[in-house]
Amino acid sequence: MINWLNQHAQAIKLVLTRMHYNKLSTFMISLVIAVAMCVPGVFYMGVDHLSKLSNHMQDETEISLFLKLDASPNVASEIDAALAKNTAIKQYHLVTKDQAWKDLKAKAESNKIDNEVSQLTKNPLPDAFFIQAKSADPAALETLKNELQGIPGVDQAVLNAEWAKRLSSILALGTKIILFIAALLALALLVIIGNTVRMQILTQKEEIIVSKLIGATTSFIRTPFLYAGMIYGLFGGILAIVILTLIVQLYNQSVTQLSNLYSSDFSLPWFNIPLYIAIIISSILIGWLGSYLSVTRSIAAIKID
Amino acid sequence: MIKFDHVTKRYPGSDEALTNVSFTIEAGEMVFVTGHSGAGKSTLLKLIAAIERPTSGTVLIANQNISQLKPSAIPYMRRRFGLIFQDHKLLYDRNCFENVILPLHINDITGLDAAKRVRAALDKVGLLHKEKAMPITLSGGEQQRLAIARAVVSRPSILIADEPTGNLDASYAAEIMNIFQAFHQVGVTVIVATHDALGMSASHNRVLHLDHGQLKPTDFIQNGNFTA
Secondary structure: HHHHHHHHHHHHHHHHHHHHHHHHHHEEEHHHHHHHHHHHHHHHHHHHHHHHHHHHHHHHHHEEEEEEEOOOOOHHHHHHHHHHHOOOOOEEEOOOHHHHHHHHHHHHOOOOOOHHHHHHOOOOOOOEEEEEEEOOHHHHHHHHHHHHHHHOOOEEEEEEOHHHHHHHHHHHHHHHHHHHHHHHHHHHHHHHHHHHHHHHHHHHHHHHHHHHOOOOOHEEEEEHHHHHHHHHHHHHHHHHHHHHHHHHHHHHHHHHHHHHHHOOOOOOOOOOOHHHHHHHHHHHHHHHHHHHHHHHHHHHHOOOO | HHHHHHEEEEOOOOOOOEEEEEEOOOOOOOEEEEOOOOOHHHHHHHHHHOOOOOOOOEEOOEEEHHOOOOOOOOHHHOEEEEEOOOOOOOOOOOOOOHHHHHHHHHHHHHHHHHHHHHHHHHOOOOOOHHHOOOOOHHHHHHHHHHHHHHHOOOOOOOOOOOOOOOOEEEEEEHHHHHHHHHHOOOEEEEEEEEEEEEEEEEOOEEEEEEEEEEEEEEOOOEEEOOOO
């Protein structure tokens, strides 16, 4: 066990020494990885925060439940009881027809459209419940709406969820695009890292030949190169986080201005720890895989004679 | 220890490098492989070190048939050998100490134990005072001695040297041969390929003489005079 650890420590030391002598090229390959990790990272941050915005919009995804015009106060209290029992409902309130009529008239006066309203001789408005669901999920809202529609005495249940629906499908599309971009960039990274490691193997050809001649196993020869790939990934990941933080910092101001226009406190946070961890882990994995794919073949291609 | 039985080696697109070669080398022997250049000396050594495989016939090393070794077993087979080449095959990006320690790292020996053994090996070839020097700063003879230190540091039972004195003048060559003699005297099997008789020191050693890939009967060398 100690020998095994020792061997790996030796390999890492060797790799770090080599990188120390090739600082510029190490920085370059890390930068390539960082940029490639940044692009899906930025997109993800955007979509992630739009999803949070869509959660804000939960307040606006209201179901309006209009009772029949001739519904008696008894019916209203029965429905009240039914709504109180429904677990999918977060909160609701009743606006009686008299209350609504009063509000309408007040609003009409302040907007100077009282002509039309005052021509109405009797109250055309029904009693109405305004319901906020617990979930913002369009499908869940639809189910709840249909359920409420079925209650006796209800004339119409109206879902104000058009926005939620649209946003949700845009976000789903955005997530798919991020996945595609991330997959393509990961593929490009595999090739780039594989190629870098292959070049390194060629520059270390002498050493590999000597090692083979004196009885080194393939895994002994391969280990430093695998660590090289992983360390490139680590450096690239860290650099990607630095770049992402800078981008967030630069754009936060404009995002804040924009969201102020919509009287929202929406802004991108500086630190998104789960995202950062994901970036580092995936860049290390890509570094390892890229070098693994190239190293075994490249070492086998080196002939000793 | 080493047994060749009707071994033929043909490289793709060329004539036979070795034809129907049979011999046995016992443990602790010191054997010279001689012949003109292109006679098959290097091929013979490569077959022993499992760098090449015979086209036909069998090569047995310590009762293992190298043709039947799995690729994963070959590294462990090679650790039985200390290999020395005409061109040294030293690594010029690290110092003498680091060159010699490489076989120990491959054998999972690290730390103080490894350092002790590296210094012992350097001492044996007279390079202890140069452990921090880079190989490129050493003379040809010193580089070859460094290569020998690397070959013996993991205490192999068989030393194989391919033209170890090929690039050296007579005094250096004699020095190298004396080192091989010393290892032979402590029980190491030593196999040296050389095209010149000069390298062979005056002693009673067996000679495998190759001529166009075929083993020719030879006598033991007597006081430096040998007849092929």
